[in-house]
Amino acid sequence: EPEVTQTPSHQVTQMGQEVILRCVPISNHLYFYWYRQILGQKVEFLVSFYNNEISEKSEIFDDQFSVERPDGSNFTLKIRSTKLEDSAMYFCASIREGTPDTQYFGPGTRLTVL
Amino acid sequence: QQQVKQSPQSLIVQKGGIPIINCAYENTAFDYFPWYQQFPGKGPALLIAIRPDVSEKKEGRFTISFNKSAKQFSLHIMDSQPGDSATYFCAASRGGKLIFGQGTELSVKP
Numbered sequence: 001e002p003e004v005t006q007t008p009s010h011q012v013t014q015m016g017q018e019v020i021l022r023c024v025p026i027s028n029h030l031y032f033y034w035y036r037q038i039l040g041q042k043v044e045f046l047v048s049f050y051n052n053e054i055s056e057k058s059e060i061f062d063d064q065f066s067v068e069r070p071d072g073s074n075f076t077l078k079i080r081s082t083k084l085e086d087s088a089m090y091f092c093a094s095i096r097e098g099t100p101d102t103q104y105f106g107p108g109t110r111l112t113v114l
Numbered sequence: 115q116q117q118v119k120q121s122p123q124s125l126i127v128q129k130g131g132i133p134i135i136n137c138a139y140e141n142t143a144f145d146y147f148p149w150y151q152q153f154p155g156k157g158p159a160l161l162i163a164i165r166p167d168v169s170e171k172k173e174g175r176f177t178i179s180f181n182k183s184a185k186q187f188s189l190h191i192m193d194s195q196p197g198d199s200a201t202y203f204c205a206a207s208r209g210g211k212l213i214f215g216q217g218t219e220l221s222v223k224p
Contacts (some may be wrong), residue, residue, distance in 0.1 A: 004157075031210055043150075043158060043203060046161040056211055091157050093212075101146040101207060105157035 002026040004106035006092050012112045016081050021109045023092030031095035032075045033103065034067065036060070036088040042112040043091065049075065081114045116141060118206050120215025127194055128223050135218045136188045137204035144213075146208040149178065149189045152201045152217075161202070163191070194222045 005024045013019050025032055034046040034075055047057040049067050066078045075094075089110050093103040120137045125175045127133045137147075145163055150158035164171045164178045164187065176193040191198055199222050204215040 033210070033212075035212070043205075043212075044214045045211050045213065048211055095210060101148070101163070101210065102160060103148075103210070103212060105150075105159065107155075107157045 003094055004094055004104050004110050006090075006106040008109060010110045010112070012114065013082055015084055015113055017113060019079050019082055020088065021077045021079075021090050021111070022076075023031045023094075023106055024073055024094065025075055025094035026096070026104060027073075028096055029094035029104070031055075032067075032069070033091060033093040033095075034077045035091045035105075037091065037108075038088045046077075046090075057085075079111075080109075084113050087111055087113045116213050118204060118213050118215040120204050120218060121216060123216065124219040125220070126221045126223065129195060131194050131222070132196055132218055133191050133198075133222075134188055135138050135196050135202055135204070136186065137206075138184075138186045139206045139213075140185065141183070141206070141208075143208050144180045144208045147178070147180065147187050148207075148212070149176070149203060150203045150214075152203065157176075158203060164184070191220075196224050198222050 007022045032049040033041050037043045047061045048055045064080045066075050089108040091108045092106040118139050125133050148163035149161045151161045152158045162173045162176045166182050177190040180187045202218045205212040
């Protein structure tokens with residue numbers, strides 16, 4: 001069964017550094033999402049992306065964050081200048097057109113900002 | 115209001131028991147209510163979902179009960195097994211974006 005994949009599984013970075021988290025959604029999926037989960041807390045929506053543009057973003061998704069689909073398969077989340085509070089699990093999710101609600105989540109990237 | 119409130123925070127049952135997890139929402143525009151199961155170090159996996167035009171949905175040992183007038187829905191796990199030990203999240207959405215509850219850590223004792 002096709003799966004959403006994410007790389008790396010764990011990223012450690014210094015505060016102020018830029019990080020790029022990568023996702024490969026399922027191939028026929030057209031809607032893409034990023035969520036984050038701070039340790040022990042609920043999963044929070046960050047941004048949705050459709051037709052090569054952001055369709056919705058949360059208040060968490062400030063100017064430090066950006067998303068891109070650079071090559072038609074990868075979907076990336078960039079954090080320009082990481083802060084300690086950005087430490088979290090970041091999940092990518094995708095939806096197939098025609099089943100607008102069923103989101104398939106990737107395994108996540110654990111980001112640790114030191 | 116975009117919140118989804120989930121209870122209890124944690125739950126311990128014996129094997130074969132029927133854990134029940136409850137969620138409440140405020141926004142009547144939500145039209146899709148999924149439950150996700152998450153094991154440590156893994157992403158959330160869709161377990162079962164319901165729309166507000168039905169009051170109950172059953173898939174295997176998992177049942178969602180939905181009360182539209184009360185704006186509440188719950189997950190029941192029949193004949194629970196130790197392998198069901200995980201964190202369960204309810205969520206609500208309209209148009210794709212999922213709003214998650216706080217999560218319930220379920221432990222099923224052998």
